[in-house]
Amino acid sequence: MKPPSVAQFMYVFLFRNTNPEVIITHFSYRGSVPETAQACVINNFTLSNGSGHLCAPYCHNDFLCNAFDICFTKGQHVCRLRYGKMEVFPHSTSDCAYFEVVPELSCPEGFFLRSRGVCKNNNLALKSPVIMSSVFDDPDYADFRHGDGSFAVNGEVRSDDKECAHTNEESQPWLTVDLLDQFYVRRVVFVNRKIWEGRLHDLNVTVGTTNMAFICFCGFFIGPGTSHQRVDMACEENCRGRYVRLQITTPVPEFLQLCEIEVYSDCNI
Structure with a gap:
């Protein structure tokens, strides 16, 4: 599966009913992950085509999601929402195109938890309440x-x-x-x-x-x-x-x- 023909960064906009503020989430194409990579999938959705623009809003609206991939499997385009970070293959054009949320904070020891605006370590308990x-x-x-x-x-x-x-x-x-x-x-x-x-x-x-x-x-x-x-x-x-x-x-x-x-x-x- 070739990477979707989108810009390096995608922007998703959401107007809250009670607040005119525009919420922006940035996504960056990182490479490919295997179709068999099932770890940390929060949810999945069937898409009409393989465009990252169709999958991104689902991830944007789920604050636990900080990555998604799009696979073409069994005749369907499937959007898989994830948290955490996957091992990616930057130069591969097969399997599933993988995108990550560009975090508000750099989290070299783990990942960015969007729902709280904080970094979480791979050890989820570290410094937790x-x-x-x-x-x-x-x-x-x-x-x-x-x-x-x-x-x-x-x-x-x-x-x-x-x-x-x-x-x-x-x-x-x-x-x-x-x-x-x-x-x-x-x-x-x-x-x-x-x-x-x-x-x-x-x-x-x-x-x-x-x-x-x-x-x-x-x-x-x-x-x-x-x-x-x-x-x-x-x-x-x-x-x-x-x-x-x-x-x-x-x-x-x-x-x-x-x-x-x-x-x-x-x-x-």
Whole structure:
């Protein structure tokens, strides 16, 4: 399939009913991707022809979309919306013509999340908001800087066992990471604390479209955990959601303490 005969950049205009402001999205042709590349497809549409101008409005109107490709398959032109970044073949004229949104910010370590106007790392949890069932608040241990959920998504596991997310001792403590938009979650990784490592047990990991309904299952860690143990869980197929929850499920009061959490999509980003 030859690249559509369009200018290097396409401009899509949308007038909001309540605001006369014109919204502009810029798209750049990047090359080709294989027809078999299914990672991170949000939606797809049948087009009357292979023009990028027909596909671009669909991507423009879905703020999770930051790329699309157009394939001619089974006698039809198909527009596939994506997020993330695909491996492209710049000089190929076969398979599917691939376009990316020109981002408002340069995001060399990941991709531009249009719905929020921020960069997202390939590790979707990195620097994302975290809420917890409680925050450890014993002043005698203030020097350990434990408690704040942001410590679990700062990209660092310290050898001195400081800066870990830490709840109070309670029944079924939990921690939830807000990914800021709905992604296809493929893997959830977490790192246990260095000491008191046996507190990590019976941990259920789920994904939800809201912070109240966690219907997608990623895994259950029986434990007890070992020192700085790193656990890598694979989620169910087609697991799409915004919120990732890690929760100890036993009714006996316990502390939940995690030094790092990572969340990955199945995108090639």
